Amino acid sequence: MDWAPNPGEEDKVLYLFDGGRLTTDECRRIGLQANELRGYAYHDVGELPELTILRLVRRITAGIEARANGVTAYLEHGTAPETAA
Structure with a gap:
């Protein structure tokens, strides 16, 4: 979850959902709405800076880390907020 205030x-409040892994058969059945999408592709996380803006790189990377740690991430502008001591 990413809170993104903008005057x-x-x-x-933006959400990133983990839909799991698709099988090869599920990938073959993906249908695109031509008036909305030209295509889709899978990319390594290391390619993110070349594919999208920094704020989205931070959001997607935090989502990947949250999944690996079995937690839900809370972000503000794509970055984990400072925790109070």
């Missing part, structure tokens, strides 16, 4: 657009 021009109001506050947003």
